[in-house]
Amino acid sequence: MNVYEQILAGLRTKFSGVDDATLQRIASKKAEGVTDEGKVNSIIEGIFFQDVVMNYGDFRADGAQKTAVLNYEKKHNIKDGKPIEGNEPKDPPTEPKPNPKEEVPAWAQSLIDSNKTLSEKLAAMDAKEKADMRAKQVDEVAKSFGIPEFAYKGKQIADDADLNQYFTDLKQVMQDSGFQFAKTPEEGSGGQKNEFSSIAEQINKGTKEIVEQQGK
Incomplete structure (x- = not known):
């Protein structure tokens, strides 16, 4: 294995689980100009987890910056700060707005x-x-x-x-x-009932007197 491969192998062992692309970038940078394989171990020992984190952060920031530049150039139809001839900037297509009346069949x-x-x-x-x-x-x-x-x-x-x-x-x-x-019907008929009772009592009384006189 060459110096780069040895450094990368050592980093993979030392920083197990770290994104391999990050380790490759670190190994590539550390291997530049190194021809003595005897320095590989000291190079690996001099790399700390903080270096790995910083490398990853720099890579993300650089990628984000490039993406922002590309988006800006695309939006304003320019390249390297200069307008691109023959292509007029186009407005982004507008999304059709749904018609409320057509939302329900x-x-x-x-x-x-x-x-x-x-x-x-x-x-x-x-x-x-x-x-x-x-x-x-x-x-x-x-x-x-x-x-x-x-x-x-x-x-x-x-x-x-x-x-x-x-x-x-x-x-x-x-x-x-x-x-x-x-008055209720029951209450209204009370007087009539009393009158009938009185007549009946008088008849009974008269009948009794006649019977008694005949007995004498």
Whole structure:
């Protein structure tokens, strides 16, 4: 092996795992002008990890600088600081902007709109059904308290309101205001029942007296 190859082999052993291209650059630089193979070991011993890092950093910086120069020359259509004749600088192509109306196909948009309309109709039907059920429940409870419709129709009654408590309070307010509630059928027929009972008692009493007189 020549001096370069010996230095490279020594660096690979000393700095195992380091990028081989970096070690090659270091070995190439250190081997310049060296012909005595006896100096190889001392050369390897004089190379430290910091040297490897610096070499790698210099290489990256040099590469980045070259890339920046090439990009600048390409953008401004120049070479070595001079304009390139015959080629006018071109503006970079603009990317086409998507048309918002074309993002969704027409058939897909139609299906979306149809589903939305159907969902709105179902929601409206469900809301109406719930409202009808609630109204029926309110009417039934109000009737059980003997409260006429005009006293509660058109008033906002919360969906989670306790109807029994609501109409209990309403009835009390109406009574305090002097409202006279109509008697229930059972209450209205009470007087008639008492009258019939009185007549029946008188008939029974008269019959009993006649029987007693005949017995004498």
